[in-house]
Structures are given as C-alpha cells and as structure tokens.
Amino acid sequence: MMIKPGSKIELSYPDSALVDFLATLVRRRINVYRDRDLLADPLTPEEFSRRQGICRSRWLVCGYALDCRIYRQFYLGNSGEHPATGLLKLDLYEPAATRPH
Numbered sequence: 001m002m003i004k005p006g007s008k009i010e011l012s013y014p015d016s017a018l019v020d021f022l023a024t025l026v027r028r029r030i031n032v033y034r035d036r037d038l039l040a041d042p043l044t045p046e047e048f049s050r051r052q053g054i055c056r057s058r059w060l061v062c063g064y065a066l067d068c069r070i071y072r073q074f075y076l077g078n079s080g081e082h083p084a085t086g087l088l089k090l091d092l093y094e095p096a097a098t099r100p101h
Contacts, residue, residue, distance in 0.1 A: 006031075009029075009030050011074060011076075017055050018053050029065070031063050034062040037059060042093070058077065059075070062074075
C-alpha cells in the first residue's frame, strides 16, 4: 500500500494510539508528505525507543493534520480503513546491515 506524497487522504484514526488504551476513532484529513514501509525501511532502535507504547503497523504516513494543524505520523493499521492484524515483528540488526541475521 503506497500513498503518494502530495496527496490528501481522510482516515478514521484513534484519538490515542497507545497500546491497551481504549480509543475513539476521529476523522482526520491529512496532507501526506511521506510514506514509509517499515518492512523495507524498519524503525531504528532510537526511533522505536522514543515512543515504545505506540501501536505500530507496517505502513507509516507522515503528514500535516489539517484539522489540528500540526505535523503528525499515522500508522495506517490503526485506522478504520486499513486495519492491521496487530502483529508486528521485531528483530535486531548489526550496525550498517540492511537485513537481520
């Protein structure tokens, strides 16, 4: 699933993406400036550590949330339109490696 940078999308997205938090879906309008496939471009340990308690999925969209007027990141698997199974793999890489060993 690729969402092209420069496109405008609408999602039903949780008001909180914390693990084990009962959230309400809120309609979000987003101007997309970047999409990221975490299978092809995994999070670094530093990126993961910044927000450990967040529900994550394979596809990450970075964009400007028009309704709250801030830049945010959205894991598409948390949305009502693109629900993920809830399974996310974690693996360790050697420094400068492109694949786990």
